[in-house]
Amino acid sequence: QARWTEDEDRYEPLLAEKRSTTVDVGGTESALPEDLTRDSVTLPDLSEPELTRHYTRLSAMNYGIENGPFPLGSCTMKYNPSFTEDVAALPSASVHPDRSQASVQGTLELLYRLQEYLGRIGGMDAVTVQPPAGAAGEFTGILVAKAYHDANGNDRTEVIIPDSAHGTNFASAALAGYDVVSLPGGEDGRVDLDALSAAVSEDTAALMLTNPNTLGLFERDITEIADIVHDAGGLLYYDGANLNALLGRARPGDMGFDVMHYNVHKTFATPHGGGGPGAGPVGVTEELAEFLPEPRVRQTDEHGNDFELFTPERSIGRVHGYQGNWLVLLKAYAYIARLGDAGLRDASAKAVLNANYLASQIEYEVPFGPFHHEFVASATNDAADVAKRMLDHGVHPPTTKWPEAVEQALMTEPTEIENRRTLDQLAEAFNAVTAEDENTIETAPQRTAARRIDQAAAARTPRLSWQALAEHDKQ
Amino acid sequence: QARWTEDEDRYEPLLAEKRSTTVDVGGTESALPEDLTRDSVTLPDLSEPELTRHYTRLSAMNYGIENGPFPLGSCTMKYNPSFTEDVAALPSASVHPDRSQASVQGTLELLYRLQEYLGRIGGMDAVTVQPPAGAAGEFTGILVAKAYHDANGNDRTEVIIPDSAHGTNFASAALAGYDVVSLPGGEDGRVDLDALSAAVSEDTAALMLTNPNTLGLFERDITEIADIVHDAGGLLYYDGANLNALLGRARPGDMGFDVMHYNVHKTFATPHGGGGPGAGPVGVTEELAEFLPEPRVRQTDEHGNDFELFTPERSIGRVHGYQGNWLVLLKAYAYIARLGDAGLRDASAKAVLNANYLASQIEYEVPFGPFHHEFVASATNDAADVAKRMLDHGVHPPTTKWPEAVEQALMTEPTEIENRRTLDQLAEAFNAVTAEDENTIETAPQRTAARRIDQAAAARTPRLSWQALAEHDKQ
């Protein structure tokens, strides 16, 4: 379609630029006395046809999983089946969080089943579904670890995190009040056992580990790693971002992990929604179960009221005002139920096959291996530029410049949903860029809704609202 | 977005080109003996992610009402509010047509209410909602007229239709077995009373009239027209395509029309669906009610079964296997209920205002007037070429080269949903084309998903299936 460009200054006017009205507040029609109200409100004032066109046009300037491949490493951009949306849209799914437990037995049973499913999938004894995102799960897990140590009279102050870990690991540990000990990676891209042995001490509260790690490598020495941490009295935390690689193949609980979080918006295909909402349930071993956030759900014997909320004995309290992102949890349940054992096991197989196949088709160096659901290729040009140029080939590029263990990293995770043809086309996009001259790459993208955006200027002169923008444009 | 062009030959491969599989039918696993089955089936064989991408890409190559203005004359492309879709998606809206009447009282009441609403809006005494489209409504109305004449012992053979009428009028009359008498338009673009007087005779079964007509002109002499037809023993048929111009302002029943159809997919905003489904309810005067198709709905006194289906005494029978396009009727009901008197009356006001405003802003001759909800501008270039070039301005062009009373006609109906700014932009698109050189216009469009398409070749060498296409490409 020809884009409707209303003028040469912008791609689509802001709501406020289309029509905006100031309404007086207070006065005779007000339900409150004037001294308790504001003076006026100025907001966009558009009709429904105007609004639907606005947002339809905005949607056309946005790339989603149904537009093409989305191989962002560690993000697990799967197809989000729409039937899970239908389930979440059921009127009976929308109840107020302060309903009596007797009146929401369906919701409680569903949460209970999800706790059970997640426990089995991760090999964990107890699960809370409250954390509303992966980072919230990490924070929860670390608070649980802290509560455990506190309960044992251990005042441990450090959390060890490999260099290649997700930034949230560091921030979550810090938010929980821990000092972060950064662990440099080994030469093979995995944890260096000697470095780990040197790092652990009686101050070690936990080691946070992603497995396979962000290079897609399985931490083969996981048993030794667990022993080192456990021997030092620490706990082993599993970052679930890469769980899709292991579904039905290996379980964190079986590897010696004590705490883990699940990213249901990755592994279990709930939509990312342009950044959220997700959900980050946390699973723990029996030993840690009593510290989980309240409330959890359990089965009871009481007749006609088969499920109930309860507070674990030494609960850390809460990490969300209510029960987290319930609608997201519901979608995750529906997805897991749809796949079952066979589907989950096939998902990891095809995710790993796709990553390996794609890597075999691209003309980039891929250091380290054998990788699983993702690989990190090394670009000869600036990786960010390469990504921009890939946009011109109609695909979403990989995650760039991270992890730092690979120079000019292109961290690539196609997931199981891509077919061979699409992977070939992705490979063509990768390979086409290598053949192009520097100028083409540096001025990319040319074929996208917007051209390359000046990010430095955005940060240098922050314009974070239409009010600020109007002010700025006046000057 | 950059379009994903898989190759240089086509914009998006066909389903069958993506993956196709032949499956044997019959044999040991078959539920039927082999001599009762076909041998095999060859069909596209794709997974859900592949399919959703296919259709999402196709949707991106299609222009709908939420993409921009859609001023097709006589098509009344209104905004289609999505809440009517929600209503149509209610599980309780989907019942089998052979349900007992007692078990579908909700459906029957809703149909009854719609019959009532439509009757009031058109000034008609009785309404059937069975016809599944406007043309089906015309066919129904003419069959009703025929049954009426037959019942009165009159063997009338002709239907009179003004030259400027929709093609369906002619075809529907012919399908009902009538000879069509074409009535040339008067100099003012309206019915010429003398010509009409000359055309009517004892053979005249009906005059089919659109009012405002396709030039947007109200047939001012409607009372005289009605008298002429009625005096000759004929009936007056109202084509509802342009009813949006008159909502709450004038009613066909009050003008002397005996039969009319409503296009709910025009006037009452049910979506066009790329060509259908629509619905074409028919309203008639008391005198003709007994001839309407069966079944209709009426209110009863019987307790607990307040609405029932009945067969009008001398019904023409049926024009659809069941009750027509029920889900469309349901949406029309919801729309009418949303607007109510005030909204309907405002719709016609703004529709007529928008047409007049747009006409005032374009540099084209607009012969005839005063027009109402639509006008027919005259292009100096080939109207079809002008339309193609307007596509490059990101808007949908008007209906072209019709009605023939205007040379190089651009039949334009913006409807009430456009705001002033959009109308100004439409006017700019109109006006920009006049300033362009012939070559630009003749090679337009340049900015659309596909470029100008060779329609002659399509008709000369029909390739109407992927099988035919593959055969053709082989040669």
Place this chain on the structure above:
Amino acid sequence: MTNHDTGSPFAPHTPSETAAMLAAVGVDSEEELFDIPENVLFGGEFGITRRSEQSVIEETTELLGENDDLTEFLGRGHYDHYVPSWVDHIADRSEFLTSYTQYQPEIAQGFLQALFEYQSILVELTGLPIANCSMYDAATALGEAATLTSRVRTATGETVLVPELLDARRRDVLENYVAGTELNVETYPMNDGNADLTALERRMDEDVALLYAETPTVRGTIEEQLSELGRLAHTADALFCLGTDIVALALVEEPAGVGADMVVGEAGSLGLSTSYGMGLGLFACREQFLRQVPGRLVGASTDETDRRAYTLTLQTREQHIRRERATSNICTNQAWVALRTAMCVASLGPDGLVELANDCVSGARELADRLNAIDGVTAPVHDRHHFREFLARVADAPDVRKRLETRGFAVHAIDDHHLQVCTTETNADERGRLCTAMEDAV
């Protein structure tokens, strides 16, 4: 402030914009724009209250809630199959749902391609080379088959022969479609649910213009002598039109192979729910009738860049060009349903569609066997293969139907002693409960 709370909620005009536009036009009021003689001006009210979106949804939800919540075992030409969620979501995208007929193909490639794919699916399933991109429903498609017959026949025959057991409504529509032609409609007898070939052979003569048969029949039986029917028609120099539906087509004999000149029927069994009878008329025919086909056709061509592109084609057949000499009066059709149906077929894939068709046979067989085991029920009544549905003999069919309804089930009572029961994957889980209810009801 916009006025969307007082006038049409979908007209965006603010009072000041309206004023400015009136000024630009050169009038003082909206009323001035209407050129309507005083004597036909409407001064009244319709008495229709303007309601909020929330109110309309509540009202219609409540109203439709008056429909009893029954599990339906109903068929007789209209069927319920599962529609995958993605079909709803993507068919509802406004680019599809709110678009118009593809008069500007350059910005309608998406819908055109989807309709082309729909046509192709029907070509594959029928074996006939031409399929249009929709009729209203099976009944009107049959009507169009008859009018096509009247146009292409050079012989003298004037009779459309239809099965005795044809659904009365379908026949009613057919009668209206032939009313304007020289054709008349007569029936041929049935034997144990299927065509009585002996009687039919006796009936066939040069007066027959069109022979129409169905498989499955209205009673759900599979017609076993399709080739023989085709032969009888062609021997009498008549056309042979087969009525069927899109699921059955995946399993039964290929229509082209049994001599069908035209295929009509219901394609919306995939893609629509029951929808109170809303349909999608399937229409396919032989190559030589191409210029006589009713309705729209999408064809492939190329654009200026020589890329493949699609367009409505052979429009000179249609009413907007040919007027009273058009092949049909149809204009607005069921395009969006055709889109949904193609999506459903694609979603099933060839294996899924064939499996579904097989399940229609085995599911009916299973349910008939279970009902037959109940004292007082004989099922199936016809000694035939059945597709989805079958007859069950009971002592008092209307009474049993009512009792079943009280127990939450809807079945047909087609005469005093016969129920008709239809089962697909959408009610498969309820078969056991139906049998239990039937035990109580007979």
Place this chain on the structure above:
Amino acid sequence: MTNHDTGSPFAPHTPSETAAMLAAVGVDSEEELFDIPENVLFGGEFGITRRSEQSVIEETTELLGENDDLTEFLGRGHYDHYVPSWVDHIADRSEFLTSYTQYQPEIAQGFLQALFEYQSILVELTGLPIANCSMYDAATALGEAATLTSRVRTATGETVLVPELLDARRRDVLENYVAGTELNVETYPMNDGNADLTALERRMDEDVALLYAETPTVRGTIEEQLSELGRLAHTADALFCLGTDIVALALVEEPAGVGADMVVGEAGSLGLSTSYGMGLGLFACREQFLRQVPGRLVGASTDETDRRAYTLTLQTREQHIRRERATSNICTNQAWVALRTAMCVASLGPDGLVELANDCVSGARELADRLNAIDGVTAPVHDRHHFREFLARVADAPDVRKRLETRGFAVHAIDDHHLQVCTTETNADERGRLCTAMEDAV
């Protein structure tokens, strides 16, 4: 044939494609691709049955059908407002719903602009120049306000002062957020539902780092001394954080005008239904805290054609760059809810939003008056202006709550003698029936 009936339904590989891909990789089987030591290989089953889409929908529908169908008059921080249909339809477009965080802004302009518009709406409503583009919910937003305080405070104070009547869950979350800081949480007393200013003034000293107040309060009262609260905080060199919600903001005093340094609260009251407590944390603050803001910020810039374009900005605050020194650990947030909320605000427009806020006051007043007229009920308990909700005194609140539930209504029982009742446009039509039920229940 695809294998979507045996493996993952969403992995498109046919067996032959799988084989070819394995060959291209150079292995014989999928298992070979896994570099997992034998001793941690999982050989078991989860015992989760693979189900069809139809089955999952039926199962979850049935399961959730176990929830009683109650009309809710519940609030206490979580509210139900009508979401227009178009918001659902357009927010569900896959381009929005299935997109990722906007790391490639050139193909994410749509979502970025929508989030920018969301931020702008909050800037207008709070009067504060900085709003981020979402926190998880009101409780975590409050937690983040506290950690921000701990980062920006140069004074020595270590106490976060919160209202005595703060929702316990909100406080619980706050406690966890401050656990890793030097801060501790204490309460100040309330008087007839609002802050007890006299007591608070006595309490304020240099130990207070952050003063938190809410309007409406958890009991639905409008805080009448907001400016005074701001003054008390600033006098003690503490920050003032106001908790509120997006609807109330359209009516109550502008936070910037009463000295709020930060505003937190629930923005999802518009855009989400009750959703069992799913939220959208609102976060806005003064300019000087810009570099300390938690969460994502969208900023305007230009692209190479000098057209305005949007991008995530000031990312050096965030965890993926700053790691343990980030302003928060938040990564995945509630972006899609923010999109919906902005759509809802736009749908209401300024007049609609203000009207809705006024209705929250008058609706609560009307319902309280009607309940008060019932023997045995006193409402409202607090002599304040209320927003949506209020307390009602009855003899035995838990008992009355249960009786009302039996009659189809859900209200809060907050202690032995007090119910809390919340009303908005979504239950407005049921107020009369609630009153009737209450007459029976007390």
